[in-house]
Amino acid sequence: EPEVTQTPSHQVTQMGQEVILRCVPISNHLYFYWYRQILGQKVEFLVSFYNNEISEKSEIFDDQFSVERPDGSNFTLKIRSTKLEDSAMYFCASSVPSGSVYEQYFGPGTRLTVT
Amino acid sequence: KNEVEQSPQNLTAQEGEFITINCSYSVGISALHWLQQHPGGGIVSLFMLSSGKKKHGRLIATINIQEKHSSLHITASHPRDSAVYICAVKGWNTDKLIFGTGTRLQVFP
Secondary structure: OOOHHHHOOOOEEOOOOOOOEEEEEEOOEEEEEEEOOOOOOOEEEEEEEOOEEEEEEEOOOOOOOOOOOOOOEEEEEEEEOOOHHHHHEEEEEOOOOEEOOOEEOOOEEEEEEEE | OOOEEEEOOOOEEEEEEEEEEEEEEEOOOOEEEEEOOOOOOOEEEEEEEEEEEEEEEEEEEEEEEEOOOEEEEEEOOOHHEEEEEEEEEEEOOOOEEEOOOOEEEEEEH
8 A cells, every 4th residue: 555655764963953854755646744743742734735836834834944845756844954842753744635625644754853 | 722622631441442532623624534643653544534424444433513523433442452543624725634632542451
């Protein structure tokens, strides 16, 4: 069964460094998402991406964040200058519309630790 | 006030028991998801509902749109069902899912 994959599974970085989290969505999916979950808290929406542009973003997704689909398969989340509070689990998801609904399929997550 | 509320927050059960987890939401929705999160952190989609009831194996999900309420039932619970169960809703004209805080289920043999 096709699945969303994410790399790395765990990333440790120093405050102020740039990180790139990578995702390979399911191949025929058209909509891509990033979510994050700070330890002990609920999952929060960051951004959605369709047709090579951001379709929606949350107030968390400030200028430090960017997303890109550099080729036909990868979808990346870049954090330019990491802060301690960026430590979280980051989930990628993808979906394809079926009628008016879009079931989202999640990747296994990347645990980002900022020290 | 959270837009998605789940109850209970924590639930323990003996193997074989019937489990019910509840989700209430305050916004208009186009769909509701039930998700499972294991201790390693990965999220698995169990159901997506926009009306009525769905069944998959020992799992049953129902939704009442008028009452803005959904339930997830697990019949004949098993220790491998131990996980966090999360309700998430999708509104109209938006891409994002709004998540509940989850229900931590532990099933003991």
